[in-house]
Amino acid sequence: MRDYLRALSNWGRWGKDDELGTVNLITPAKRVQAAGLVREGASVTCARPLVTDITADTSFQPLRFMVDSGEGREHDSPERNLQRRGAAEFIGMVFHGYTITHVDAPPHYFWEGKFYNGRPSSLVTSREGATVNSIEALRDGVVSRGVLLDVARTRGVKWMEPGQGVMPEDLEAAEKAAGLRVESGDILLVRTGYYGRRIAEGPVHPLKAGSPAIGTDTHNDIHPPPYPAMGNSFHVVCLVAMGLWLIDNANLEDLAQACAQRKRWEFLLAVCPLRLRNVTGSPVNPIAVF
């Protein structure tokens, strides 16, 4: 294991059977603190729309198929009206990728045959999925203080360019601009403007056109990678070494505006992953409340 993976490792920190990783840092006191940030009662989504289009950044097309629809119902007989009134659909998706806002669970990534806490990758099987440390470990939700570090704003740009990295000094400048410090147990959202660019200029494939990073509104790895010998190094460091669950592909545009209006970059953030058994993450709609 490389030095920086070892240096940042949380393996064993919360016991050898731990499944929560850095979510252990979200204490009851953090949740109470977060609730104290709700002063106006305004809520804002951090999710992108989840649509079935094939776009330049689609790896797997999301699916929506009706199992019953409303067409022709206005002509139903009274008997038929009584019998059948619903519409419903099948939905399906590979939420990992470049378009869907989702949480990554630690076993989404491996390094040298292991994932968080030194567990063997063979515990994630093609038949049964992630038999340990799946997203279901977050069944009670993730509610804490959310902090937006709006790096694009601090840099004075609409969005960062492909290949540009978010550097420590960017984070410090954004903290300073926000008038706060990121603390243990916070949910950190870093804005690069990447999704704003997608809205304005249309989708591009990040592995072809490049992407900035590391930002919650990106796929959380820069392309081309600055560490040529290691692709998706941020994922490896966070998921494998640190046990730090990631939010990928967030929509921070509305949130950035809401923060700027209020000149307040902290809020209660509720992330409520689906209780999917043996799954390496979940699509989510993180909700910020001011």
Added chain:
Amino acid sequence: MRDYLRALSNWGRWGKDDELGTVNLITPAKRVQAAGLVREGASVTCARPLVTDITADTSFQPLRFMVDSGEGREHDSPERNLQRRGAAEFIGMVFHGYTITHVDAPPHYFWEGKFYNGRPSSLVTSREGATVNSIEALRDGVVSRGVLLDVARTRGVKWMEPGQGVMPEDLEAAEKAAGLRVESGDILLVRTGYYGRRIAEGPVHPLKAGSPAIGTDTHNDIHPPPYPAMGNSFHVVCLVAMGLWLIDNANLEDLAQACAQRKRWEFLLAVCPLRLRNVTGSPVNPIAVF
């Protein structure tokens, strides 16, 4: 339209283009009130595990298929370790039904060719889905005071029996036991113990074995129906007439215990539906915070 549908109708109440229905009643003040209920920082899931098993109450089997797994990785060469480190999966489901905790959007149900606010059912097409009033209308989440009326507890039973209805006096008794009153803008959770019974005694098909109702931990319609001329009457009244979004198939067992321990049946409740475009609802994991 029947008398009681007309009497309970909210059509036009919030304008002819309204898509929110009774969620209009969740005001900023309600969200602030909800945040004030967070005193300990304890959070509890209200979702059932979402699994791929076929059980007696399965209509459509949920799907989980790996698009990459961790098997054999411990034997990867260093080059291959660098190239490929992730596990990911396809998930798919028809979340309406009897097993998955989900929110119903108004166009999930029709009556005489119309849904909430008098819109024609033909706006829900087999090709495009729910072109108006879909779950995406709740993109900013539903955060309010949650209230649990634990009718099974008030009745002194582990669970209610098939065919037993939750009556107005049940609700009043549960309110009294809880020492509170349900108010405008609250998210009401009614517990019948139905899911507790499923845990204890295994799944049964509600249309064969019967079901109590109306409870958030059920499919929200009693079977056999007490109004023989109208199946799923609760869905019709709530979704079509009232514009009242429903939570179906919740898991209120952990919540009931958390409330009883604290002798407190109110809490902040965060319901964060996926931002699914043109879909008649969403699987959810509602999180209660005390």
Added chain:
Amino acid sequence: MRDYLRALSNWGRWGKDDELGTVNLITPAKRVQAAGLVREGASVTCARPLVTDITADTSFQPLRFMVDSGEGREHDSPERNLQRRGAAEFIGMVFHGYTITHVDAPPHYFWEGKFYNGRPSSLVTSREGATVNSIEALRDGVVSRGVLLDVARTRGVKWMEPGQGVMPEDLEAAEKAAGLRVESGDILLVRTGYYGRRIAEGPVHPLKAGSPAIGTDTHNDIHPPPYPAMGNSFHVVCLVAMGLWLIDNANLEDLAQACAQRKRWEFLLAVCPLRLRNVTGSPVNPIAVF
């Protein structure tokens, strides 16, 4: 109904309950005739590869997900080797479209609310599918004399251009070049070279880049349509009026070569649709035997 739809109509020709349409013309004698064409025992596919790629002509991405794989098995213990030895997958697709070789059943298309034999389109429901006249009507397969009319070859081009139609004189010229006449009960394959072009020059979207037609190696409708007031007119004429099942998106490249080598454009053709209940067609792999 338009004049040419009426003129070409087979409604009622084989009785009001008929589900076979022109497949009625494939008599036992035709099957015996077809078998008589097998002289060398050479067989050739007429199907395109069915892949999961997203290409310019993809409407719905085909799916392949493993439910078990072979990775890591070489390191299994003897006990585990005994328990688990299989690989298997989920496959899924919308076979109608522009890429998958498939058969269209008559209820794939409607005209003025009706499909073949005057049945109401409402018999094809979002809940139950094609409740009559589905592909299952062809459960006993379609085996007959196949005839390839290689129009591209007769015209002396590698492929026909977008917007070019196959005209009656093309068919007659191809018949003449092949030294045969198309007869009742034959399965007619018309080659435009469209798929050869896709192999050589890559996929394009037919509704954007245009397409020649009417050919079995196309989606069987010319674009832009020569009859501006009616899109996909060939489908309407064949499926609705005539009850003529179509093969769309065939691969006639290997077959064309096999025919040219032998200077023989007739062969036994076996089309064996899956026995899919209530479905408006089937992916197929039509096999020609010389």
Added chain:
Amino acid sequence: MRDYLRALSNWGRWGKDDELGTVNLITPAKRVQAAGLVREGASVTCARPLVTDITADTSFQPLRFMVDSGEGREHDSPERNLQRRGAAEFIGMVFHGYTITHVDAPPHYFWEGKFYNGRPSSLVTSREGATVNSIEALRDGVVSRGVLLDVARTRGVKWMEPGQGVMPEDLEAAEKAAGLRVESGDILLVRTGYYGRRIAEGPVHPLKAGSPAIGTDTHNDIHPPPYPAMGNSFHVVCLVAMGLWLIDNANLEDLAQACAQRKRWEFLLAVCPLRLRNVTGSPVNPIAVF
């Protein structure tokens, strides 16, 4: 490797790169011989209906979802009639299992980390599927003499009972009753009556209720297994050692009747697997022609 696996092995027989296995034995001469058996022109399906029901023998529920339906079309305006006339659906399935008639490709099974011809099981990956020896190797179809050995009939029973095996003397008796000998390159169908029993008495789960075997109308492995130390031994012997592609879950009921009527148990059989890339088999509809 066990003695009988070694004794029956075809590894290397047709070269180290061979993907066809015993299909190599179906020579052009066999196809010509098969065509010679077509005397009446009658065709019969050997496939079961492919339905979406959950039954006692369902492992994965087959899917059919409409992407467009015919409801409400009779009320379309003339303009809308011109624009939209089709019905189409998504279909999805795990065809391996106990209900769908399908062909197994050799990499469906492994033994000690290898499949047919000694290839490593790691060539069948969760990401890419069966990268060699997939069903696409049969792209040109399998057309040969089909032979039905109707063991249930020879034994004088409607169906064989769970745990009863088809023994060599059964096959010889059935050959004798049919007045023929199975030869190299034939496609052998063995009938136990298992599917007839399912029709008459309803589905049961073979691993719970037991199953006879080895028969083409079964899942091709007896349960409980007669060789306790090796589950699904027939699959291992055929797929891994012999490179013998299997047809599982066929419907031989109509065929058995057709043979008995004619007192002829040989026919042309056309098996036309879908041209699925990297897939370990295919659903099929094998067609017998007399």
